[in-house]
Amino acid sequence: MATALNIKRKNIDLPTDILRKLSIMAASAGKSLKKYIEETMIEKANNANITVYENPSPSGDPWFDDPENIAMVMEGIEDMKAGRGREVTSEEIRNMLGQ
Numbered sequence: 265m266a267t268a269l270n271i272k273r274k275n276i277d278l279p280t281d282i283l284r285k286l287s288i289m290a291a292s293a294g295k296s297l298k299k300y301i302e303e304t305m306i307e308k309a310n311n312a313n314i315t316v317y318e319n320p321s322p323s324g325d326p327w328f329d330d331p332e333n334i335a336m337v338m339e340g341i342e343d344m345k346a347g348r349g350r351e352v353t354s355e356e357i358r359n360m361l362g363q
Contacts, residue, residue, distance in 0.1 A: 278286075283297070290300030319328045327333055343349045352360075 286301060287297050290297045293300055295303070317324075318334075319325070321328045328337075340349065344351075
């Protein structure tokens with residue numbers, strides 16, 4: 265169980281009909297509403313299966329699943345930070361490609 269050293273307070277807003285239902289559920293469990301909500305949320309969070317995807321693409325583009333591609337992107341970012349690169353416009357790219 266959490267100790268006073270690792271607890272964070274958070275005010276939450278719930279609809280009154282939900283609070284009424286939760287109050288009934290808490291009373292039937294012999295607990296205060298606060299304790300019931302806390303225990304329910306802790307149990308729910310502890311049982312959640314959370315998967316974090318490292319793919320930065322909002323569409324899930326599989327190109328970013330290849331570690332070599334990610335390494336290339338990270339190398340490019342480091343090059344830019346170190347001043348070993350420059351930004352180009354889409355017009356410059358079209359001109360480079362002869363379009």
